[in-house]
Amino acid sequence: MTDDSSRSTTFISADNPFGKLPDHLLIEIFIRVPISEWLQLSCVKKQWANLFREECLWHAALLRTFPLAGHATRWPGPIPRGLSKRRYTALYISKHIFSLDDELDEIVGHTYLFLKEQLEISTMPPPASILHGTIIDQFIACGKSRDKVHELASLIWLAVIDNLEENEQTFLLLKRLALEGDVFLPYPYSRSEKVQWRVFEKLFTDFRDCFNHNDYYDVLACAKHKFQPIPAAWLGY
Template structure:
């Protein structure tokens, strides 16, 4: 389905498959593996338009997550959104967090909320504000303080691990590393695991991006937060 000759065959005007009405195409597409959807949407304009429509995403949502229509709306600052966003959130919860209970959708939405603010925004809000929003969302959904703190940490770690390795991510991680500590009560306090992962990625995946001054600034912050620090973080 992904090779060029097949795409030409599917889009040919004398091919019956290319003449199917939209509702039948949707029923076919939602049965195709998600990994092929990008290629499908590139075959012809009609198909690309289908993948922008609420109808297709609602069908995909109900096929992949049949209980989604029975899920209650939740309170809090992070909205549920339309079918495409809900499908994406549930897919993330299942494949990144391995969750399969009544809370799985909001965890996926929280991941999307954090990733978009960190990755898309040219000037993301301070980490403390983003973290507080996540905590407020989980508390609003009735989670315990311990569960709230645990899921917030898991969300941060998952987002940090899935950011693209580019200059924007380097600048973002450097900003997170250099942000001053704000002492807030539990569960609003940020996890040491998350702070450690920020420095770990900077000193491993992005070591070559540092200039001399920035490296020693970030290293000084690391030494202030963690003792001892790994020897692999040393030696610019």
């Protein structure tokens, strides 16, 4: 791709043979371009933007990038698989965020997407206990052991928390998660201490300036109740 406007105009002009290619050939070209340039490609002309919205392009990209995806069976549980674009995104996340390379790749990516979207969907997402229970139930339905279920759920929570945008909505969400009461459910339905620790850590480091005086001490008191001792870095208001 290039930022030069005159070259871009020539590239998409009607006189350029590339601009006359049928959709199926354009798709075969686009899926061979690095994914980092797909957004730019989709902005070149309306026809290309439409291709990136259609199932056929994402289905072709899915099978080219993840050849075994075509052999994957549907799984039981509350989190659906979705269409090709969703599946491509889930597999990309599994590979690049979790570095997984086994039969769990896709469902881990879908679970990450489910949790991230639920937490970002509004200022009042479902309680963390419901979201966590849904994740646990998903992996249990797929036949995973209790230890593996607990490990995967914790990894997904940690990855989502680390990848939320740093804005006011995220601050309010993390504060709500920090102040939520302990849920007395049996293992592995209880959230891991690592996840709870990360929530407080981000609040007291990345979002410290968002606190007012009273809120800070409320959250700090909650942290002291959950963790002993707490890091000195959290005591800086």
